[in-house]
Amino acid sequence: MPKVLTFLLxxxxxxxSSCKSHEKGNASAEIPDSVLNEGVEISEEVMQDxxxxxxxxxxxxxxxxxxxxxxxxxxxxxxDRVGNLTTSFQQxxxxxxxxxxxxxxxxxxxxxxxxxxxxxxxxxSDAIKVGQFFDFTTLKRLATNSKNLDSLMYIxxxxxxxMDKYLHSNNRTNLSALMVTGVWIEGLYLxxxxxxxxxxxxxxxRIGEQxxxxxxxxxxxxxxxxxxxxxxxxxxxxxxxxxxASVNIYVKxxxxxxxxxxxxxxxxxxxxxxxxxxxxxxxxxxTTTEQVRNRLIxx
Amino acid sequence: MFIGSALIQAQDISQLTAQCAGNAGEVMYxxxxxxxLDQGTPGGAPPTARFALLLNKSIVYRFSICTxxxxxxxxVLQLFDLSTLLGSTFINATGKTYPSFDFxxxxxxxxxxxxxxKEGKAxxxxxxxxxxxxx
Numbered sequence: 001m002p003k004v005l006t007f008l009l010x011x012x013x014x015x016x017s018s019c020k021s022h023e024k025g026n027a028s029a030e031i032p033d034s035v036l037n038e039g040v041e042i043s044e045e046v047m048q049d050x051x052x053x054x055x056x057x058x059x060x061x062x063x064x065x066x067x068x069x070x071x072x073x074x075x076x077x078x079x080d081r082v083g084n085l086t087t088s089f090q091q092x093x094x095x096x097x098x099x100x101x102x103x104x105x106x107x108x109x110x111x112x113x114x115x116x117x118x119x120x121x122x123x124x125s126d127a128i129k130v131g132q133f134f135d136f137t138t139l140k141r142l143a144t145n146s147k148n149l150d151s152l153m154y155i156x157x158x159x160x161x162x163m164d165k166y167l168h169s170n171n172r173t174n175l176s177a178l179m180v181t182g183v184w185i186e187g188l189y190l191x192x193x194x195x196x197x198x199x200x201x202x203x204x205x206r207i208g209e210q211x212x213x214x215x216x217x218x219x220x221x222x223x224x225x226x227x228x229x230x231x232x233x234x235x236x237x238x239x240x241x242x243x244x245a246s247v248n249i250y251v252k253x254x255x256x257x258x259x260x261x262x263x264x265x266x267x268x269x270x271x272x273x274x275x276x277x278x279x280x281x282x283x284x285x286x287t288t289t290e291q292v293r294n295r296l297i298x299x
Numbered sequence: 300m301f302i303g304s305a306l307i308q309a310q311d312i313s314q315l316t317a318q319c320a321g322n323a324g325e326v327m328y329x330x331x332x333x334x335x336l337d338q339g340t341p342g343g344a345p346p347t348a349r350f351a352l353l354l355n356k357s358i359v360y361r362f363s364i365c366t367x368x369x370x371x372x373x374x375v376l377q378l379f380d381l382s383t384l385l386g387s388t389f390i391n392a393t394g395k396t397y398p399s400f401d402f403x404x405x406x407x408x409x410x411x412x413x414x415x416x417k418e419g420k421a422x423x424x425x426x427x428x429x430x431x432x433x434x
Contacts, residue, residue, distance in 0.1 A: 054353050056329050059430060063358070066433035154320055154328045161330060202357055202433070209407045213353060251406055256385050265400035267378070267386035273356050273406040 054180055054216055057096075057160055058103035058153070060187035063206060064194050071108040075193045076101040077186065077297055079120040088128050089229040090299060092175040095124040096182020097297060099160050104190060106153050114143040114152070125163060128175055133162035174230075177220045181233070182296075184213060189293040192286040207285060208277035211244035232299060236292045243285050248276040311367065312425060319365035319427045323399060326361050326429035332412055334374065334426070339419030347415040352428070356407040359431035363399035364388045364414070365424055372420025377413040378402060385410070389417065401431060 077097050085091050102117045118139050125131040139155055142148040160179075167176040188210055195203050218237055224230040254270035277285075312333045320328040336346040354360060364376040373396070375389040386400045416422035 056430075058327060059329065059355065059358070062327060062430050063355075063433050154317065157328055158316070158320075158331070205357075206355065209355065212407060216353070249407075251408075254405075256380075256383070258386065263397075265386065265397045266403065267400055268403045269380070269385060269405040270383075271380065271406040273408065275356075275407075 054184070054213055056103075056157070057099040057183050057187075058107060058157055060191050060206070061100070061104040061107040064104075064190065064203070065107050067194075067198070067200055067203065069194050069198050071104075071110060072197075073110075073113070075190050076104060079116045081297065082120045082123050085124065085127075087229070088175060089178060089227070091124045091127045092178035093182045093233075093296065093299070095121060095128070095163075096179040096184070097186045098124065098182075099156075099179070100183045100186035100190070102156055103153075106149065106156060109149055111143045111145075111152075115140060118143060130163040130166055133166060134159045173220075174224045177217070177224070178233075181217055181221065181237075184210075184217060185289075185293050185296055188289050192289045195282070196286055204277060204282055205275040207282065208244075208247040208275040209249065209273070211247045211249065214241055214244055229299065233296070236295060239288055239292055240285070243281065243288055246278075246281050250274055250276075312423070315365055315367055316425045316427065319363055319425050320429065322365070323361055323363045323427055323429045326431050328427065328429050329360075330428040332376075332414060332426035332428075333424075334414045335423045336416060336421060338371075338421040343419070345415045345417075345419030347413050350412045350414075350426075352410050352412060354402070354404045354408065354410050356404055357434040358404050359434060360402045360404060361399050361429040361431050362386070362388070362402060362412065363427045363429070365398075365427070366416075367423040367425075370416070370422040370424055372416025372418065372422035374422060374424030374426075375415055375417060376426045377415075379411045379413060380406075380408070403434060 077094075079098070081094070085094050098117055098120050102114065102121060105111075105114050105117060118136060122131060122134055122136040125134045135155060139152065139159075142152040142155065164176050164179060167173065167179070188207070191203060191207050191210075195207060214237065218234065218241060221230055221234055221237070225234055250273070252272045252274060254272060256270040257268045259266050259268075316331045316333065320331070330352070332348070332350045334348040336348060339345045362376055362378055364374050366372075366374040375387065375396075377387040378385045378400075386402055388397045388400060389395075390397075412426055412428070414424065414426050416424075
């Protein structure tokens with residue numbers, strides 16, 4: 001009998017110890033995506049309203065190139081960190097960051113550096129099981145020839161869009177939101193860093209307008225704040241939101257115009273948005289964006 | 300069999316998207332809106348797919364529409380700002396159809412793309428949004 005009792009006590013101790021170590025392990029573990037998306041009461045229609053084209057991996061870069069600003073590799077994130085990104089949270093967020101960097105590199109035809117970013121994106125997309133939408137072999141082949149820029153650009157952006165759609169349709173909207181957040185913060189970082197060196201009214205206005213996008217992003221991310229990593233992300237974004245609150249955006253009403261020239265139809269939007277952002281506020285946004293972005297890539 | 304058929308359809312729409320983006324001209328692809336709709340009911344509004352977009356001020360966007368070869372109806376893309384119709388690839392008043400139109404955006408905000416098929420027919424197609432230039 002004492003032997004049986006001793007055995008039971010040892011077993012009980014082992015079970016308790018196992019439970020404790022399990023709890024400890026889970027303290028820093030991720031909540032599975034399926035669980036995190038459970039009970040998130042956003043209809044697909046509303047979600048689409050919020051997320052579609054909230055932030056494109058190439059639009060900020062295209063605008064900066066159109067402004068005649070030269071390329072700088074100081075504005076992009078190093079791919080050396082990829083091996084350290086182990087959670088789906090980190091992988092998704094950084095997938096967005098690298099997608100924005102890839103858009104910037106493609107825009108300036110920096111094909112020699114593109115392969116590193118393609119490799120990083122391939123690794124991260126495989127990790128979150130959306131690698132099937134990323135045709136690495138074709139993209140790598142296209143990247144070796146600068147004449148293929150259009151195809152490279154199309155396939156890169158299209159792959160990103162496909163991953164996003166797939167995550168949506170597979171109840172992994174949280175990862176899609178993280179990807180979009182990554183694209184957005186890297187785009188804002190790029191815009192603000194360029195502004196520091198090449199101040200420009202159009203860019204200042206574009207930076208100020210990010211108030212609208214940030215509000216949409218936080219609305220989505222807020223649904224996942226059960227997970228500590230999302231809470232931390234929201235805390236970082238709130239620093240920016242508090243600053244953007246002082247950006248004044250209003251609309252001057254007008255009538256749209258339609259003209260046809262040589263068979264091509266062009267519509268000029270009637271309403272005009274006006275963005276008011278003071279130089280001091282812009283400086284604060286630039287500084288805070290840099291700090292937030294640098295903390296986010298090390299989350 | 301069903302999986303095989305779905306895969307072929309996905310490939311078809313993917314090819315159509317690439318073709319549509321390529322035909323948009325010297326522009327940069329941003330987004331696509333694949334659509335497959337059933338026939339509408341007689342007398343009812345034509346079935347329509349709706350997509351919300353955030354467009355940026357001082358950018359010229361191009362909206363293109365392509366109808367799948369096997370589609371019964373011809374696809375029409377319309378751009379709305381709330382309830383205001385800004386542009387369409389089909390102008391009712393003239394009966395003219397355009398493969399695309401450019402939109403000079405002057406207000407950053409959420410817009411909506413509507414895609415339907417003429418006369419409420421069933422159909423399959425894709426809309427493509429591209430970046431043309433900064434104003």
